[in-house]
Amino acid sequence: MxxxxxxxxxxxxxxxxxxxxxxxxxxxxxxxxxxxxxxxxxxxxxxxxxxxxxxxxxxxxxxxxxxxxxxxxxxxxxxxxxxxxxxxxxxxxxxxxxxxxxxxxxxxxxxxxxxxxxxxxxxxxxxxxxxxxxxxxxxxxxxxxxxxxxxxxxxxxxxxxxxxxxxxxRGLMVIDCIAPGRAGHAARKEGENALYNALDDINWIRNYQFQKISPLLGESRLTVTVIETENKQHNVVPAQCKFVIDVRVNELYTFEEILQELKANLKSQFAPRTTRMKxxxxxxxxxxxxxxxxxxxxxxxxxxxxxxxxxxxxxxxxxxxxxxxxxxxxxxxxxxxxxxxxxxxxxxxxxxx
Structure with a gap:
């Protein structure tokens, strides 16, 4: 049969x-x-x-x-x-x-x-x-x-x-981030570079380690996978920089706990696309x-x-x-x-x- x-x-x-x-x-x-x-x-x-x-x-x-x-x-x-x-x-x-x-x-x-x-x-x-x-x-x-x-x-x-x-x-949460800045002329060192502000946050994300490690799923991870500015001119300091965080969560953390940790440490504005994939x-x-x-x-x-x-x-x-x-x-x-x-x-x- x-x-x-x-x-x-x-x-x-x-x-x-x-x-x-x-x-x-x-x-x-x-x-x-x-x-x-x-x-x-x-x-x-x-x-x-x-x-x-x-x-x-x-x-x-x-x-x-x-x-x-x-x-x-x-x-x-x-x-x-x-x-x-x-x-x-x-x-x-x-x-x-x-x-x-x-x-x-x-x-x-x-x-x-x-x-x-x-x-x-x-x-x-x-x-x-x-x-x-x-x-x-x-x-x-x-x-x-x-x-x-x-x-x-x-x-x-x-x-x-x-x-x-x-x-x-693992759970999956995708987070959209916006690092603010202020436009200016690159030659005159004007403005506030949003790209640099984003890099400060990205560097924190790159080095941060969650403490609770699962015997089945290992550690929870944050990975920046996309970064972009709307600026197409080489001589203009970008006023805004967007980046995306791919979050892989073990069973020891809730999405709410992850978001609270980001809120305490990032200067960029951010929002999860969805919290469905727990x-x-x-x-x-x-x-x-x-x-x-x-x-x-x-x-x-x-x-x-x-x-x-x-x-x-x-x-x-x-x-x-x-x-x-x-x-x-x-x-x-x-x-x-x-x-x-x-x-x-x-x-x-x-x-x-």
Whole structure:
């Protein structure tokens, strides 16, 4: 039966690779997934470019497990030597944009859901959701569909982790900063150089170290990634300098604490773009984690963010593929990784059902 599930998964994944699904442009791949569920005679609902389905014997009195992954992709980079939309099998690999991030996880979770769809007398309901806009943390992705799923108690988020367990995940906050100055003529040393004022703050950011270090996620980090002035004339002292801070937060700090630290030390004006992508963790004694440990899976803290950050319940990030291949040219996933993904997801879910 696992071979049949794998064959279905591979066919579906090739269809998805063949269809562009950039974030906010996932209409066609959402349709492909819906058509797949129709062919399997499984009822579903679509919300925007997201879709979800519930197990046949769904019972509102029972707690619920969510299986989720995304079907949007980034745009292919210029390093591709292969057609990113041509699903090529070669040397035990399946090439194509989204094959690794996160198509392999997505189709493995879909087939896992189908494996348990008709199961009776289980302790938990199972809900599957394919979400959009994950790559841009968009508001029309998992956040849009979550209110339609009913009460969710815990979940598995499919991302490429080599089938190891990401039990914690860094939070992400992007902060826009403006260093003020006063325009003047450079030759006469007039004005106040906003660029220099920005550099004072940037130097503080570069050297600052947060004291609380997580055993899973390490230290929280501030990184300046963008700097610019509107001034295009070489002889004019800039009156304003903008820069951007990329903030990666471990589970020991709240965003509010980070912002208070910046307020106490920066002269520049600043404001976070969003505080939605918070750090998350799942307890090591949670049934999902214990199930993975029983399968000899290791666990770690993930430096990357995912839709896990937007879920207000415990989630385990885990899936076939390798995060190091995500967003790379000539992206691929090993075919055996998909087979292992299906088998591993089924074994994990069996232990908690």
């Amino acid at each position: 696992h071979q049949d599930l794998y064959n279905h998964a591979l066919t579906l994944l090739k269809q998805l690779i063949s269809t562009p699904s950039f974030s906010k442009e996932e209409n066609e791949t959402a349709g492909i997934i819906c058509d797949f569920f129709t062919a399997q005679q499984v009822p579903f609902e679509r919300v925007g470019n997201n879709m979800f389905a519930k197990n046949k014997y769904y019972d509102t009195a029972k707690p619920t497990l969510l299986l989720n992954s995304h079907h949007d992709t980034v745009k292919p980079n210029k390093g591709y030597t292969l057609d990113p939309f041509d699903p090529i099998e070669k040397e035990g690999k399946l090439f194509g944009l989204g094959s690794n991030d996160a198509g392999g996880c997505l189709v493995s979770l879909i087939t896992t859901f189908l494996y348990f769809y008709n199961a009776e007398n289980t302790k938990y309901n199972i809900v599957f959701a394919a979400s959009a806009e994950e790559e841009i943390s968009g508001v029309n992705g998992i956040e849009l569909v979550l209110p339609h799923l009913g009460n969710i108690d815990f979940g598995i988020v499919g991302e490429p982790t080599k089938l190891e367990m990401a039990v914690a995940e 750090s998350t963790s799942i307890a090591l004694d949670h049934p999902l984690v214990k199930a993975g440990i029983n399968l000899d899976k290791g666990y770690y803290g993930s430096p990357t963010t995912s839709d896990k950050a937007l879920m207000p319940f415990p989630t385990l990030k885990m899936g076939p593929g390798d995060s190091a291949r995500s967003h790379t040219a000539d992206e691929f996933i090993y075919l055996d990784e998909i087979k292992d993904g299906i088998a591993t997801y089924i074994k994990v879910v069996e232990q908690v059902l």
